[in-house]
Amino acid sequence: MRIRPSDITPEPIYRARREFLAGIAGIGVAAALAQPAFGEQVMNVSLIERLQYKRNARYSTTESANSLADITGYNNFYEFGTGKDDPARNAGSLRPRPWSVVVDGECEGKGRYTLEDLLKPHALEERIYRLRCVEAWSMVIPWVGFPLGDLVKRLKPTSRAKFVEFTTLMDPKQMPGQRSHVLDWPYVEGLRMDEAIHPLAILAVGLYGQVLPNQNGAPLRLVVPWKYGFKGIKSIVRIRFTESMPATTWALSAPREYGFYANVNPEVDHPRWSQKRERRIGSGSLLSRQPTAQFNGYAAEVASLYSGMDLARNF
Amino acid sequence: MLQMNTRLAMRWIAKPLVFLLCLLPVGWLLAGLAGWPAAELGANPIEKIQDTLGIWGLRFLLTTLAVTPLRELLGWPRLLGFRRMLGLYAFFYVSMHFLFYLLVDQSLDWRLLLEDIAKRPFITVGFSALLLLIPLAVTSTKRAMRRLGRRWQRLHRLVYPAAILACTHFYWQVKADIREPLVYVLVLAVLLGWRLYRYRQRARRGRAEQDARQYQQATDARLPVEPLPE
Numbered sequence: 001m002r003i004r005p006s007d008i009t010p011e012p013i014y015r016a017r018r019e020f021l022a023g024i025a026g027i028g029v030a031a032a033l034a035q036p037a038f039g040e041q042v043m044n045v046s047l048i049e050r051l052q053y054k055r056n057a058r059y060s061t062t063e064s065a066n067s068l069a070d071i072t073g074y075n076n077f078y079e080f081g082t083g084k085d086d087p088a089r090n091a092g093s094l095r096p097r098p099w100s101v102v103v104d105g106e107c108e109g110k111g112r113y114t115l116e117d118l119l120k121p122h123a124l125e126e127r128i129y130r131l132r133c134v135e136a137w138s139m140v141i142p143w144v145g146f147p148l149g150d151l152v153k154r155l156k157p158t159s160r161a162k163f164v165e166f167t168t169l170m171d172p173k174q175m176p177g178q179r180s181h182v183l184d185w186p187y188v189e190g191l192r193m194d195e196a197i198h199p200l201a202i203l204a205v206g207l208y209g210q211v212l213p214n215q216n217g218a219p220l221r222l223v224v225p226w227k228y229g230f231k232g233i234k235s236i237v238r239i240r241f242t243e244s245m246p247a248t249t250w251a252l253s254a255p256r257e258y259g260f261y262a263n264v265n266p267e268v269d270h271p272r273w274s275q276k277r278e279r280r281i282g283s284g285s286l287l288s289r290q291p292t293a294q295f296n297g298y299a300a301e302v303a304s305l306y307s308g309m310d311l312a313r314n315f
Numbered sequence: 316m317l318q319m320n321t322r323l324a325m326r327w328i329a330k331p332l333v334f335l336l337c338l339l340p341v342g343w344l345l346a347g348l349a350g351w352p353a354a355e356l357g358a359n360p361i362e363k364i365q366d367t368l369g370i371w372g373l374r375f376l377l378t379t380l381a382v383t384p385l386r387e388l389l390g391w392p393r394l395l396g397f398r399r400m401l402g403l404y405a406f407f408y409v410s411m412h413f414l415f416y417l418l419v420d421q422s423l424d425w426r427l428l429l430e431d432i433a434k435r436p437f438i439t440v441g442f443s444a445l446l447l448l449i450p451l452a453v454t455s456t457k458r459a460m461r462r463l464g465r466r467w468q469r470l471h472r473l474v475y476p477a478a479i480l481a482c483t484h485f486y487w488q489v490k491a492d493i494r495e496p497l498v499y500v501l502v503l504a505v506l507l508g509w510r511l512y513r514y515r516q517r518a519r520r521g522r523a524e525q526d527a528r529q530y531q532q533a534t535d536a537r538l539p540v541e542p543l544p545e
Contacts, residue, residue, distance in 0.1 A: 082492035281359055
């Protein structure tokens with residue numbers, strides 16, 4: 001097939017590269033996050049420290065990561081078009097800085113936060129996660145981010161907060177795909193509170209040691225590795241704590257096909273295709289499907305969240 | 316002499332040219348597999364190949380169905396000479412689409428394949444379209460046409476349900492963005508609508524002719540036949 005050996009970065013090299021990036025180029029990452037143009041102004045020292053990251057081995061898979069080209073060239077981000085290569089082509093119109101996030105709903109930390117303020121207290125980690133798309137393909141992606149639970153704690157949800165709802169930017173000028181009504185914009189996703197504070201759920205700001213490329217959901221996106229990829233809402237502008245279950249975009253679009261939970265589950269097929277196996281992008285194998293694992297291989301960590309629940313009903 | 320020349324041109328120039336043109340999508344995929352950058356297959360080459368073969372199967376199916384209307388609208392009877400080739404190309408791309416799905420996507424796992432065909436409506440309709448095309452490909456020879464006579468045309472009307480199923484297959488396969496399959500559905504609707512219109516027109520004309528004949532017969536019986544004035 002077309003996968004060239006050169007597409008796959010050998011592990012020692014990308015590890016070394018990442019250590020290098022963590023130590024030195026992290027400064028550049030910080031600058032890019034803080035300023036619209038790289039190195040335009042004197043850099044904020046606290047930002048530099050904040051954007052250094054450590055690899056979290058405990059929550060990282062040892063499977064080899066997909067190439068940067070695959071991760072940034074094959075995306076579902078309908079705000080930039082419905083083709084897999086549309087986001088890479090069209091996401092240039094997104095302006096991820098300056099950026100702010102509105103926090104509201106059932107919490108004490110309501111308000112509008114600049115991205116810098118939102119990120120400031122959080123140490124960044126690298127998590128190499130499997131990503132399983134509901135379309136039965138998968139990748140391995142080295143995210144840089146921080147636990148969503150840490151932010152939730154900081155925002156002090158009230159006792160009535162049972163869910164967290166996330167909303168993507170709504171701006172057809174920056175996101176040309178929003179001009180056509182393929183989905184009900186803006187994109188909304190949500191998690192149950194116990195899911196949101198689970199240590200595996202992260203907010204990502206980077207991948208492969210670099211600031212998130214626009215097509216991957218810059219500047220801030222959700223990553224929930226035991227759920228199908230569409231739960232990983234991108235370019236977040238709003239976080240809201242709610243008492244009732246949020247109405248999420250894909251579940252509204254096709255309620256028979258996409259549920260609120262969207263946990264990866266080989267036993268529950270999509271009405272139109274099997275979820276038993278998946279195609280690992282870039283695997284280089286001609287006979288290309290591999291078995292899909294319950295909760296995308298994170299069952300040991302997350303299965304207890306759903307004990308006693310009928311997962312075929314709550315898909 | 317002129318007649319002879321056009322026939323030769325058809326046979327030795329136009330047909331081979333169209334034959335090669337119809338192979339371009341396959342050539343493009345092969346170029347992509349060989350690593351030619353312009354024909355880049357992307358991060359998911361298997362999906363890309365699968366989709367390309369399928370969409371060209373549908374395109375050739377609709378092109379085949381467009382031959383008769385175009386021939387009448389343009390008044391260009393020679394178009395008919397390409398219909399069999401186009402139809403066989405539709406069958407070729409649809410078969411490749413299926414074989415690729417079977418051998419590569421499903422890794423020849425018959426159990427999963429049968430489950431897919433039985434359980435997934437969009438695969439069921441796609442597979443049915445392929446099944447309907449098989450007898451048409453088999454009876455595409457001149458000999459089969461001669462042997463089947465009038466039944467040949469009746470048999471080959473199976474291409475209509477096949478095209479409807481193929482469009483449904485595409486329409487049901489997409490996740491949310493139905494704009495592209497809708498284009499194909501519209502083209503098919505026009506092609507089938509034109510046939511319906513022509514059929515009704517013929518039926519009406521047939522009825523009118525019959526009425527005229529009956530009237531003629533009735534008047535012939537009553538009146539002495541007089542020669543019309545010159």
